[in-house]
Amino acid sequence: MIAVQGVGLGLRREMLTQMCQQKPAEIDFFEIAPENWIPFGGKLQKQLAQLTAQHRFFCHGLSLSIGGPAPIDIAFVKQIKAFLQQHNIETYSEHLSYCSGAGHLYDLMPIPFTAEAVDYVANRVKQVQDILEQPLILENVSYYAAPGQEMSELDFTLSVLQQADCKMLLDVNNIYVNSVNHGYKAEHYLQQIPSERIAYYHIAGHYQQEKDLLIDTHGADVIDPVWRLLALAYQQHGVKATLLERDFNIPTWCNLQAELNQIHQLQYEANGTESAKIKLEPAL
Structure with missing residues (x-):
């Protein structure tokens, strides 16, 4: 089961020793990419096992290629x-995209927004869930081109979620990035x-290459419009577990701590608003 709320941080290998000694109070859960840990044994696996035994973890995959042209790699799914x-x-999530086709592409490629692709992806999601014997959660991704587009990104995403009957990892920064790059309203x-x-x-943060071209990097501080969009998400959909992604240009702990605390503050404010609404409702 997924926590109703809480604040998480992506765990990097260089953080292991510190986190094994003492987990900062600001972190309620960790997220890892299983591909970054499966190949390793020895001390790394022992430290990871120590942490997963003590704290809540989510997995966010990189290589499933749920929309790719090649058959699902069943051996890989069994490893996962x-x-x-x-x-x-x-909790295991993956990107609503693909990263393989006659070899690994080393990037997340956009799935054509078509009805045929909806059927294709939904069937592959069900196949993966049958093997895993647990749900697969799909994340909305940033994209920079839409080849063969027959429907909007939103309609495509909603159709996949409905047909596959799966949950969504809602990436707030990706909504903002795509809204700027493709000219739609994030709200x-x-x-x-x-x-x-x-x-x-x-x-997460992103890089502004041009006024109308943002690049999703996870390598910068979260900007104010993205914070406001997260607050709006809490208001509209409720407070749920929220992960801060920072994969490059890792700042000092004080900087990470400030962003984690910003999420805590937004969750606190949203929960307070919801509590106030409940108190105002007339008794039946």
């Missing part, structure tokens, strides 16, 4: 399943997502 079971991790996209489909949130 064994890893999840080994560390008692119940409208956010409003159209069914609250019951949202499992948890991601938030």
Whole structure:
């Protein structure tokens, strides 16, 4: 089961020793990419096992290629399943994209927004879930081109979620990045997502290459419009577990701590608003 709320941080290998000694109070859960840990044994695996035994973990995959042209790599999915079971991790998410086709592409490529692709992806999601014997959660991704587009990104995403009957990892920064790059209203996209489909949130920073071209990097501080969009997500869909992604240009702990505390503050404010609404409702 996924926590109703809480604040998480992506765990990097260089953080292991520090986190094994003492987890900062600002972190309620960690997220890891299983591909970054499966190949390693020895001390790294022992330290990871120590942490997963003590704290809540989510897994966010990189290589499933749910929309790719090649058949699902069943051996790989079974590796993921064994890893999840080994560390008692119940939450596994992946990108609504693909990263392979006659070899690994080393990037997340956009799935054509077509009805045919919806059927294709939904069937592959069900196949993966049958192997894992647990849900697969799909994340909305940033994209920079839409080849063969027949429907909007929003309609495509909603159709996949409905047909696959799966949950969504709502990446708030990706909504903002795509809204700037493709000229739509981020607030409208956010409003159209069914609250019951949202499992948890991601938030991150990005790079502004041009006024109308943002690059999702996870390598910068979260900017004010993205913070406001997260606050709006809490108001519209409720407070849910939220992960801060920082993969490059890792800042000092004080900087990370400030952003984690910003999420805590937004969750506190949203919970306070919800409590006030409940108190104002007349008794039946």
